[in-house]
Amino acid sequence: MLKINHVTKLFNANTVDEKLALSNVNLSLAPSDFVTVIGSNGAGKSTLMNVISGVLKPDDGNVIIDDVEVNKLHEYQRSQWIARVFQDPMAGTSPNMTIAENLSIAYLRGYKRTLNWGLNKKKKHFFKEQLERLGIGLENRLNAKVGLLSGGERQALSLLMATFTKPKILLLDEHTAALDPSRAELISNLTEKVVREFNLTTLMVTHNMAQAIQLGNRLIMMDKGQVIMDIPPSKKQGLTVEDLLHEFTAIKGEELNDDRVILG
Numbered sequence: 001m002l003k004i005n006h007v008t009k010l011f012n013a014n015t016v017d018e019k020l021a022l023s024n025v026n027l028s029l030a031p032s033d034f035v036t037v038i039g040s041n042g043a044g045k046s047t048l049m050n051v052i053s054g055v056l057k058p059d060d061g062n063v064i065i066d067d068v069e070v071n072k073l074h075e076y077q078r079s080q081w082i083a084r085v086f087q088d089p090m091a092g093t094s095p096n097m098t099i100a101e102n103l104s105i106a107y108l109r110g111y112k113r114t115l116n117w118g119l120n121k122k123k124k125h126f127f128k129e130q131l132e133r134l135g136i137g138l139e140n141r142l143n144a145k146v147g148l149l150s151g152g153e154r155q156a157l158s159l160l161m162a163t164f165t166k167p168k169i170l171l172l173d174e175h176t177a178a179l180d181p182s183r184a185e186l187i188s189n190l191t192e193k194v195v196r197e198f199n200l201t202t203l204m205v206t207h208n209m210a211q212a213i214q215l216g217n218r219l220i221m222m223d224k225g226q227v228i229m230d231i232p233p234s235k236k237q238g239l240t241v242e243d244l245l246h247e248f249t250a251i252k253g254e255e256l257n258d259d260r261v262i263l264g
């Protein structure tokens with residue numbers, strides 16, 4: 001499904017600011033894998049997401065989705081195949097448009113732009129049904145401007161917009177980090193529900209160790225541009241935060257350096 005082959009990314013090559021952000025990263029995701037990604041500061045987690053989404057081109061190696069190299073995908077295919085939810089609740093939606101208008105745009109994501117994104121009765125009904133699944137009452141606010149929603153509501157909407165066209169790969173980039181604990185838990189639970197319902201192949205970066213353990217079937221840890229731990233489904237159940245920290249120290253000979261880490 002998703003194959004990351006020998007991916008290397010070097011920023012500012014041959015300058016004093018040279019930084020090897022990804023160093024020969026190999027990773028393979030089977031269909032419906034839900035992999036959580038944790039790691040130290042500057043480990044390369046965001047760079048990996050940027051390379052997978054095609055925002056950054058690797059200096060070496062490639063990213064393959066269903067036998068097609070990501071950088072060879074047309075823009076419209078890329079947005080149909082790869083969906084992403086960012087940390088910033090403002091990033092995934094247009095504040096001056098209504099919920100229905102935002103959903104209309106997401107609905108057409110990946111189709112060539114000639115289609116009409118107008119809102120007919122059938123589409124409205126579909127959107128209401130989808131919003132109901134979130135369980136936070138947004139189905140009654142189709143005509144509300146998205147800028148008026150709370151951060152948690154916007155993030156729930158972003159998650160829905162990213163997933164209801166069933167992308168091949170879902171990238172979650174610390175998508176609960178900017179929310180207060182109760183909203184973060186709500187989005188965490190919604191994520192689990194949506195990913196499972198649609199069988200989405202998912203990669204989720206988080207600094208919340210408990211969340212990384214709770215969600216998904218597989219967990220990887222990155223450090224200094226490399227994947228240093230890949231915990232398979234058979235070993236993920238029963239894993240504790242202490243196990244993870246202990247394992248990191250055993251591999252690296254030092255303690256995990258993550259100034260944003262949330263242990264539980």
Ligand SMILES: Nc1ncnc2c1ncn2[C@@H]1O[C@H](COP(=O)(O)OP(=O)(O)OP(=O)(O)O)[C@@H](O)[C@H]1O
Pocket residue numbers: 011012019020021039040041042043044045046047048
């Ligand atoms: N556009 C860029 N130009 C130069 N250096 C960059 C760029 N993007 C990332 N880096 C560097 O590459 C390294 C990896 O960064 P990245 O953002 O992928 O790490 P991260 O694991 O997401 O870190 P954090 O958890 O601290 O956000 C860091 O040292 C970072 O400073």
